[in-house]
Amino acid sequence: MIVASEAITGLDTTALDDLVALDDELAKRGISLVFAEMKGPIKDRLIQFGVSSRFGPDHFFPTVTNAVRSYKRTFDLD
Numbered sequence: 001m002i003v004a005s006e007a008i009t010g011l012d013t014t015a016l017d018d019l020v021a022l023d024d025e026l027a028k029r030g031i032s033l034v035f036a037e038m039k040g041p042i043k044d045r046l047i048q049f050g051v052s053s054r055f056g057p058d059h060f061f062p063t064v065t066n067a068v069r070s071y072k073r074t075f076d077l078d
Helices: 013-028 040-048 064-074
Strands: 002-004 034-036
Touching (some): 002 064
Parallel strands (some): 002 034
16 A cells, blocks of 8 residues: 655654554454555654654655555566
């Protein structure tokens, strides 16, 4: 699942808890949660909140197009 994150301007602990719960639920179904167009300060907040191991560098893409291309390469759909 790609979250187009350009519009996200803040992240608090409640939103973080929701993201973690969503990631857990998707993972149970074999679905990865990734983010596109997330601003640096929001990524920094994820690190500050201690979830960088859950949402590592492979979970972030500069654009939605890049995220889709990565998915297609991963699953040999090109």
